[in-house]
Amino acid sequence: MNQKFTALWVTENSDKTVTRQVLERSIDELPTGDVLIKVVYSSLNYKDALSATGHKGVTRKYPHTPGIDAAGTVAATTDNRFQVGESVLVTGYDLGMNTAGGFAEYIRVPANWVVKLPQGLTLQESMIYGTxxxxxxxxxxxxxxxxxxxxxxxxxxxxxxxxxxxxxxxxxxxxxxxxxxxxxxxxxxxxxxxxxxxxxxxxxxxxxxxxxxxxxxxxxxxxxxxxxxxxxxxxxxxxxxxxxxxxxxxxxxxxxxxxxxxxxxxxxxxxVDSVECPMSIRLPLWQRMASDWKIDLTQLMTDECDLATLNNQYIDKILQGQALGRVVVKL
Ligand SMILES: NC(=O)c1ccc[n+]([C@@H]2O[C@H](COP(=O)([O-])OP(=O)(O)OC[C@H]3O[C@@H](n4cnc5c(N)ncnc54)[C@H](OP(=O)(O)O)[C@@H]3O)[C@@H](O)[C@H]2O)c1
Known part of the structure; x- marks a missing residue:
């Protein structure tokens, strides 16, 4: 599939500084995986800011697209546990670390990373929570x-x-x-x-x-x-x-x-490690976050932004410890 999509793209320069830009990529360039997801929302976490600024403890190899969270709909799947059009989310595992992440309109990931959106949460709410x-x-x-x-x-x-x-x-x-x-x-x-x-x-x-x-x-x-x-x-x-x-x-x-x-x-x-948290804990916990543990998500100071504003403002803000509540990225 040679379809183009927009992504945040972080490259490493020869002097070890990094450059970030929003550009077009092609679905063919995504890593192999079972499930292609059209991302509707992502969210900003501290770790994303580290990845976006060249922190090798998070991302070893550049160029790279950060974004450890993504929620969207299944665009294609080779795993019959999922269906095209179904709402899903992915947090953690290698997403956004060394696998192209959620600051892009598409991700492709192993089926074992994918969580069906629990009833009681919208895609946007799932990313207000995020990682x-x-x-x-x-x-x-x-x-x-x-x-x-x-x-x-x-x-x-x-x-x-x-x-x-x-x-x-x-x-x-x-x-x-x-x-x-x-x-x-x-x-x-x-x-x-x-x-x-x-x-x-x-x-x-x-x-x-x-x-x-x-x-x-x-x-x-x-x-x-x-x-x-x-x-x-x-x-x-x-x-x-x-x-x-x-x-x-x-x-x-x-x-x-x-x-x-x-x-x-x-x-x-x-x-506490949420990255490799097994599905036996992950799935029931997401269910609870959508039901008896669901907090009033409107109370969190949530800013919603696009990739350009994420790049120009929010990544620096979270690194400076100035984050207040959550930042949701609309793709
Ligand atoms: N183990 C895991 O699986 C896992 C998963 C997600 C996140 N994390 C880690 O959890 C931490 C918090 O993540 P986050 O997404 O909540 O980050 P965040 O949104 O940036 O929040 C961190 C908060 O810590 C406080 N802070 C900032 N700099 C500080 C400093 N120098 N000394 C003391 N407090 C400081 C600030 O709150 P106040 O101004 O209110 O003090 C800041 O808003 C990060 O280290 C992240 O990597 C771990």
Whole structure:
């Protein structure tokens, strides 16, 4: 199929800088795969911005089209689990990393990556969630599965205005948890309260610089999206038998901790990876996000943009930590 389509295209220059442009590609140039999807919506995640700026930890080879999320309709399939015209979504796996991603009008992927759009979600809503929302839901799932219940006490969400954080705040509040939002944005308190946070803590108060092995235990649970010293402090301030989930690294990939939270307080540190999350967890979780866990998606500060605006504005904004809520890309 030599049909042309529009895509964001990132190339690496000889001096290792990268150039981004929106251009025409042809369906023949897409990777092989079982399902060709006409993308209607994608969304912007922190990882996409890294891929779009030449970060080799995310994308090894350029030229490349980023976009770890895509929702659309099946345009062609060799796998009979799917039908042409059916609404589907893809998040994670290798999409947008080293497989041409969702910042394009078409993707072609293995059938095992494809999720049928759950009833109760539109294509646009599925991308308001996107990987960020799915990661928040997976974090909540792991915290709950470990034993966190609302009556155990306050739950801290760090990076609360970001994509993962904002869905995390809204979902935990919906499920009856007492949510404390940690944020670096003084102007976002009303937004976070509207999402359901009862208390807001400025980011600088989330880091305790002392050599004390433990701090006073406050959190029954923590949904951390930033890592670094904030996660270190959160672990020290988690109550006896509390639970801390860890999914992100915007503050730092380093974690300087000691064993005391684990051996004196029995704290559980729960790793969250939404990329390779198996379908046995992924499918029921998407179903819940479309039904009993469905948050009021209109409350998330969602900007909708086209590929050109994504390229010119939003990629830089998310890298500068200025993201507020979600950015949905309309193809
Ligand atoms: N493990 C997985 O499967 C998985 C999946 C998705 C995302 N992630 C990771 O999760 C993290 C969050 O992703 P996202 O899409 O929510 O990103 P995002 O929309 O950019 O949000 C990150 C938020 O963190 C806060 N922040 C920014 N810079 C910071 C800094 N230097 N120190 C402390 N806090 C800072 C900001 O919120 P405030 O201003 O409110 O503090 C920002 O809005 C990223 O590291 C991403 O790579 C992991």
């Amino acid at each position: 960020a929302g799915f990661t928040a839901a997976l974090s909540v799932h792991k915290l709950q599965h470990a034993g966190l219940t609302p009556e155990k006490g306050e739950v801290l969400v760090t990076g609360a205005t970001g994509g993962v954080g904002s869905v995390g705040v809204a979902l935990l509040a919906k499920l009856g948890y007492h949510v404390v939002a940690g944020t670096g944005k003084a102007s976002s308190h009303d937004f976070l309260k509207q999402l359901g946070a009862t208390t807001i803590i400025p980011r600088e108060e989330l880091v305790e610089i002392s050599n004390r092995p433990l701090s006073k235990g406050r959190w029954a649970g923590v949904l951390d999206t930033v890592g670094g010293d904030i996660l270190t402090t959160a672990l020290k301030s988690t109550k006896y038998m509390g639970y801390v989930s860890c999914c992100g690294l915007v503050a730092s990939p380093d974690l300087n901790t000691n064993v005391y939270p684990f051996i004196l307080r029995g704290v559980d540190l729960l790793g």
